[in-house]
Amino acid sequence: MRAASDSFGIYVHIPFCAQRCDYCAFVTYVGVDDLHERYVNAVLRELGVHQEKGLVRPASSIYFGGGTPSRLSLELLGAILGALPQAPVCEITVEINPEDASDEFLAGLVAMGVNRFSVGIQSTAAHVLKELGRVHRGDDVTTLAKRIHDSGVASWSMDLIIGAKSERDEDLLATLESLVGHEHQPPHVSCYLLSVEKGTPLSADPTRHPDDDVLAHRYELLDGYLAEHGYAWYELSNWSQPGHESRHNQLYWSQTPYLGLGVGAHSAEGPRRWWNIANLTTYLERIEHNESVLGGEEVLDDSTRSFEKLALGLRRRGGLVWPQEVDLTKLAGYVVESEDGLVLTRSGRLIANEITHQLDALVGPSTKRAGSDH
Numbered sequence: 043m044r045a046a047s048d049s050f051g052i053y054v055h056i057p058f059c060a061q062r063c064d065y066c067a068f069v070t071y072v073g074v075d076d077l078h079e080r081y082v083n084a085v086l087r088e089l090g091v092h093q094e095k096g097l098v099r100p101a102s103s104i105y106f107g108g109g110t111p112s113r114l115s116l117e118l119l120g121a122i123l124g125a126l127p128q129a130p131v132c133e134i135t136v137e138i139n140p141e142d143a144s145d146e147f148l149a150g151l152v153a154m155g156v157n158r159f160s161v162g163i164q165s166t167a168a169h170v171l172k173e174l175g176r177v178h179r180g181d182d183v184t185t186l187a188k189r190i191h192d193s194g195v196a197s198w199s200m201d202l203i204i205g206a207k208s209e210r211d212e213d214l215l216a217t218l219e220s221l222v223g224h225e226h227q228p229p230h231v232s233c234y235l236l237s238v239e240k241g242t243p244l245s246a247d248p249t250r251h252p253d254d255d256v257l258a259h260r261y262e263l264l265d266g267y268l269a270e271h272g273y274a275w276y277e278l279s280n281w282s283q284p285g286h287e288s289r290h291n292q293l294y295w296s297q298t299p300y301l302g303l304g305v306g307a308h309s310a311e312g313p314r315r316w317w318n319i320a321n322l323t324t325y326l327e328r329i330e331h332n333e334s335v336l337g338g339e340e341v342l343d344d345s346t347r348s349f350e351k352l353a354l355g356l357r358r359r360g361g362l363v364w365p366q367e368v369d370l371t372k373l374a375g376y377v378v379e380s381e382d383g384l385v386l387t388r389s390g391r392l393i394a395n396e397i398t399h400q401l402d403a404l405v406g407p408s409t410k411r412a413g414s415d416h
């Protein structure tokens with residue numbers, strides 16, 4: 043699925059969490075749940091400022107990410123959603139942590155118009171969840187899947203992470219089995235390779251850093267399993283059943299404009315990228331004093347934007363139309379030319395960054411611009 047040219051995305055960052063995960067470097071806060079209402083008011087005021095400047099268009103995709111959006115009450119989530127302008131067809135996603143997913147909460151989200159859930163499972167192995175610092179238990183995924191299905195939501199995803207030190211092949215296979223081995227399979231699966239982010243407890247403990255060969259092996263295991271069970275990869279870390287690709291993620295990968303609201307949120311429009319300050323107290327105080335919350339901005343030059351287009355296009359199946367005249371012999375085994383354009387093979391996906399640089403070197407900037415589809 044390609045983003046239409048009039049697509050516009052709105053991302054809302056909800057920074058509250060029950061507990062900080064061992065690997066997470068996102069803008070999140072624990073123990074400040076008394077700030078929920080004040081934060082939502084600030085987000086609404088920020089929206090108003092952007093609206094006055096004419097920066098907000100009807101959204102074809104709205105995404106509540108975190109942090110943990112499901113820590114907010116239905117009333118507060120509904121207050122934000124109700125204020126956001128929607129295009130006639132709009133994908134509305136809320137990230138949900140398993141421990142928050144009561145029937146009442148899920149039904150309330152669907153009633154307010156949310157049509158996609160993204161559920162952070164990560165693993166079902168108790169020792170892996172413990173190592174990752176997760177709150178929830180892994181043994182309830184099948185029941186959770188049934189309850190999500192019964193909520194009537196149009197589409198949903200489960201997020202996994204591979205590469206924790208204590209994870210074994212059989213843990214990943216058991217996790218996959220509990221995700222897809224029953225009638226209420228998630229129509230979409232995201233799986234991220236555990237990355238070591240600066241300032242996290244994981245970063246401070248090199249004995250637990252993931253091994254590249256193990257990561258590659260697990261990725262192959264996962265991709266093979268999902269392919270056998272009816273999921274096609276459409277981006278390096280994302281697989282879906284037909285028609286359930288995430289519209290919102292595709293906005294990012296196709297350089298479509300989006301507006302980020304909330305602490306630390308990022309935005310993009312054409313070559314301009316900007317982001318909000320990443321400190322919650324400062325964010326709240328500035329909004330409340332009618333001051334700007336801009337944390338920084340940059341304008342990409344043509345060559346950087348062109349390289350980004352190549353890199354993002356290559357991450358996706360169907361992301362790159364390729365000029366026939368470029369000789370790809372050196373990349374045999376890593377890319378194939380197909381009806382979807384130039385597509386990474388499984389081996390190519392494991393070294394996507396390296397292949398991007400090699401492709402960039404093979405073509406001049408003007409050919410490259412003509413060759414990619416957005």
Ligand SMILES: C[S@@+](CC[C@H](N)C(=O)[O-])C[C@H]1O[C@@H](n2cnc3c(N)ncnc32)[C@H](O)[C@@H]1O
Nearest residue numbers: 065066068108109110137162201234235236237
């Ligand atoms: C920031 S989390 C927020 C969603 C939700 N609160 C949760 O805990 O799953 C969004 C997703 O980012 C991914 N993620 C965050 N940090 C990561 C890291 N260091 N390595 C790999 N994936 C990561 C996880 O898969 C997670 O589901």
